[in-house]
Amino acid sequence: RIEKSKTRKILSSDDEALLLLSHTNNSLKPLNSQKYSTMAEISTLCLRTLVFFSWAVSICSCLQDSGSDSSNGSFFTVSSFRYPKSEVRPYDTRYIRVDLPPWFSSLNVVIESDVGITAESIPKISRSLLPVICFRDGSPPLPDASTNAQKGLELGRFFNGSFEGAEDIEIAEQCYPMQKNISLRLTNEQISPGAWYVGLFNGIGATRTQGKMIVRSSAFSFSANISVEGCKAATMWGPFCNQTIYPLSCSRFDNQTGSVISCSDSFPSSCLNGAETKTYALDVDGIAEQLVIMASNVKVDSNESYLMCYARFGAMASETLHDYAADIHKVPLVIKKPKAGRWYIFVSLSGRENRLVQGTHSNSKVCFSVNVKVLGCPVGKAGPNCGQQIYMLQAVMRRGSLTPFESYYLPVNDASPSGSSTAFPLEPIISNFSSIPELDTSTWTYFLMNIPQGGAGGHIHFRLTSDYTIQYEVYLRFGGLPTLEDRDYYYVNRTSASRSMFFSLYNSSQEKIDFYILYAREGTWSLGLRQLNNSTAPAASRGPPTLVSLSLERCPRRCSSYGQCRYAFDASGLTSYSFCSCDRTHGGFDCSIEIVSDQEHIVQSIALIASNAAALLPAYWALRQREYPEWVLFTSSGISSALYHACDVGTWCVLSYNVLQFMDFWLSFMAVIGTFVYLSTADEAVKRTIHTVVAILTALLALTKATRASNIIIVLAIGSLGLLIGFLVEFVTKYRSYCGSAGFSLNMLDRPRAVKEWFSNLIKTLNKRFRWDFVAAGLVAFTMAAISFKVETSSSYWIWHSIWHFTIYTSSFFFLCSKIAIVNNENQAHNGADNYELTRQDSVPRN
Incomplete structure (x- = not known):
């Protein structure tokens, strides 16, 4: 106020008027200040309430998120795959590969299938027909590599739920019967990071790879959901990512020793x-x-x-x-x-x-x-005091190989041979014995080989040959150098060797060691040759050297020359695996098991080929009745079936297998339906039409899944329909005039009698048309053919299919004999009466 009064003295009159108005407004402010203060307090209170509510909501949300994080164990989904519904055909195999990173916490597998077996039905099902699921760490499983491998096939606890806990660690090397629902959870306490395989087999045993003439067993379908979970924090691990992993700080020191x-x-x-x-x-x-x-x-x-x-x-x-x-x-x-x-x-x-x-x-x-x-x-050294040799082997791809990853291995040094040899001498690179005999009574020489990623479906083949008694022991180990106590596979002599299902020994003797490591896992393998100190093996200068051959092959022993080596890919497409497709007489994973002997094979071949001679019976009858189309049909059907089975058993193939198979099934279908059409009494125009339609339909059946069991039902349905059409055409043609005549327009009282009379005439006509004793014989033979077709299996195919040949052609012969050629005689009688009437009329003299 003092400053304002001082200012008023120096202001003009106009300014004084404005200042007076300002004083007037200032006098009114005390009247509204209380009102404004109350409103401000209410606004502040509302704002504080809103902030507190928002803070409370955020705290609750944070607590909820924290609880959610603690409940999921701080892990995340590394990968998730869904394999759609797929079919596993009889004797077929499906592999699924899952890659587990080092930081994974658990593997979850959910498999659904349409397999409906129970614990009680397992002993009643043959191993060759039993759907099986197997697990293996590192490479594809192979449950039927040996008879010992099948002894571990049992239900386990699949019927009780999922696998969880430390007691189920052995699942990685086991096989179990397939079930409708499988739920599996494996943690990083049970399995190691790397590749993990699931194998689905529709039947196991030596006959799984045997060539089949026909397959009657059923397929099963499955779908799978596979997810891998990992830990979010690098320092946390364990099944639920709740175990702290403490790092170690390291330092390296190198010198010449x-x-x-x-x-x-x-x-x-x-x-x-x-x-x-x-x-x-x-x-x-x-x-x-x-x-x-x-x-x-x-x-x-x-x-x-x-x-x-x-x-x-x-x-x-x-x-x-x-x-x-x-x-x-x-x-x-x-x-x-x-x-x-x-x-x-x-x-x-x-x-x-x-x-x-x-x-x-x-x-x-x-x-x-x-x-x-x-x-x-140091590099190139190993063993006590680093006095033993270690060599890195280099993979050399085979020339002209059509299968992937086929290679042989040679040392990467000056001692490796030149040229195209796949073996290298051992004596120039063998380790020397220690100068201190008490330190070790033997010497080791190590070799390192690497199997590339995706090559786990191959087999390691090791061969050691010499002109003298071999004084070496062989040890193999994955990921580290082998020892006497710690090795994966070994061979000491013919009586002391690995008993693993994945170790296959062939024709080894005192001068030769020959074995395979089946489906070797990808990565670095170490091979150690142990030579005893008291061995008297001759030096390289005194005789031919000992040769070492190490290779990665797709099929053991080239399927023993009894099959073809084929390869496929797993469901993910990341790994190729090879398998043998054996001939009709051999089986096993390498086609080395003789299932059918030479004498049995000769008997089976003769039965399957000679049984087609039964086609001569209907062909002879058709020729005698001058039914030339049926004669050509049955003759060609028997000949084509004989040629097809001669090729199928491996005797002789006059044409390609697919052509012979098509001709056999197509002409067989035509012969069965042709029998039905022959029994009808339709005219030739109708029969030609039916034959044309039938030829098209049966050709389609023969081209699309000719061996399926439902084809016989389809063929019988087509034949019955052709027979019915033939009778309907005859009925419509013969009784069309009678239906439109006045005689058929009876009153209601006479119609039941007319219908009864019509049925009586129909029965008389059928009795005149067929010889029912031959019809009964044909039905019996046809029933026997249907039974033999039903009970056919892969092992008993030759005997039952031979019976099928004989009975089906015999039934056609009886059916052809059952038809009585009376229609033509009736027509000739009618034509003779008409001619007689015309002659009699013409004999009347004309005026």
Whole structure:
């Protein structure tokens, strides 16, 4: 106010008027200020209420999201595939490959099928007809590689639900009967990362690959949903991604004598109380000699404390699932020749047995630091003191090979042979014996070979030949160097070798070792040749060298020269696998099992070919009756069937197999329907029309799934329809004038008598048309043919199909004999009477 009064003195009169108005407005403000203040308080209160409500909603949403995250275990879907409904035909196979990344947590498989077998029906079903599902880690399963492989075929717990838990770890190498619904969940505690295969087989055994003349068993269809879940955080793993994985900090030191990788815990000291555990992860790159796990700076508060260490390759370790274990408080855990890849180290305060003694609520405490060392040799060296040789083999693709991944392996050094030889000498590159005999009584020479991705459907073929007694033992291992205790496959002599279903030994002797590793998994394989120190094998300069041949082949022994090697792809298209398609007398995965002997094959061939001679019976009758179309039809049908079966049994093929098969089925269909048409009394124009239509229909049947069982019903239906059409045409032609005459227009009282008389005349006509004893004989023969057709199986096909030939042609012969040629005689009688009337009329003299 003082400043305003001072200002008023220097203002003009106009300004004074404006200032007076301003004072007037200021005097009115106290009257409205209270009203404005109340409104502002109400607005502020509403705003605070809205903010609080929004904050509460956001908190609830965050809590809900947090609960959702904790419920799903912090995992995400790595991949998800749905395989649509597919059909597995009899004796066929389907493979499904699933790739599991290193960070996966679980694999979920849901398979639905139309298989309706039960536990009670399993013993009643032949193995060759039983739908089977198999699982295998690394490469496709092969349940019928040997008789021992089929002994593990049992129901398991598929009928009780899904596989969960550590007790079901053996599922990766088992087979089970197929079921309608299969739900399967496998965690990273049960299976390792990498490729995992599901195999579906519609029948197993030696006859699965045998060539079939005809297949009568049924197919089944299936659909599958497969999803892989992984952990979101790199430091969290386990089935539910709730186990912390502690990293190890590593440093590498190399010199001329070897390499050492030292790893230690990122935390200088870790402490465990009671039932607490700790898990570490370590990646071993390449070939290593030793993996040493030890504990340092150990501090215990009880003399009864045990610091147990469990190590496992490729999967989470635990007290129940582990590869190696030791009390690192007392002695380091030493793993010889560790596999290349990820190792998991699980440390607990005490072992399971010790905790049972001490109680689960032990108050013991241990502080420690984990130290890990990976010991390796220089490049090209291995073994104790790095004094043994190791060679990397290079794959050489075979020339002119039409199948993928076929190759042989040679060393990548100056000792590799030149030219086109697929073998290399062993003596120039063999390891020397140690200068300290007490250190080892044998020497090892190692070879490394790599199977490329997608080549797991091939087979490793190893062959060692010499002119003298072989003094070597062979050991193979995937992912690491083999030892006497730790190997996947081995061969010492003819009486001591692997008993695995995937190890196949052929014609080995003292001078030769020959075996296959079936469906070898993709990756690096190590082959070790062990030579005893007391061996007296001659040196290379004293005789021919020992030759080593190592190759990747698609079919073992080229299907033993009794079949053809074929290949296909799994459902994902990522892996090609090979299989043998054997001839009619052999089976097995390599066609080496003789199912039908030579004498049995001769008998079966004669029966199938000679039984077609029964076609001479209807052909002879048709020729005698001067029914030339039927004569040509039955003759050509018998000849084509004989030629087809001569080709089918492997005797002689005058034309291609497909042409002969078409001619056999087509003419057989025509012969059956032609018999029905012959029995009808329609005129020739109608018969020609029916034959033309039938020829088209039967040709379509012969071209599209000629061997299906429903074709016989279709052929009988077509034949019966042709016979019915022939009778209807005759009926309409013969009684058309009578139906329109006055005699047929009777009153209601006479019509029942007329119908009765018509049926009586129809029966008399049928009795005059057919010889019913031949009809009965034809029906009996046809029934026998239908029974033999129904009971045909792949194993008994030759005998029942031979009976089918004889009975079906015999039934046609009886049916042809049953027809009485009376229609023509009646027509001739009528024509004679008409001529007589005309003659009599003409004899009357004309005026």
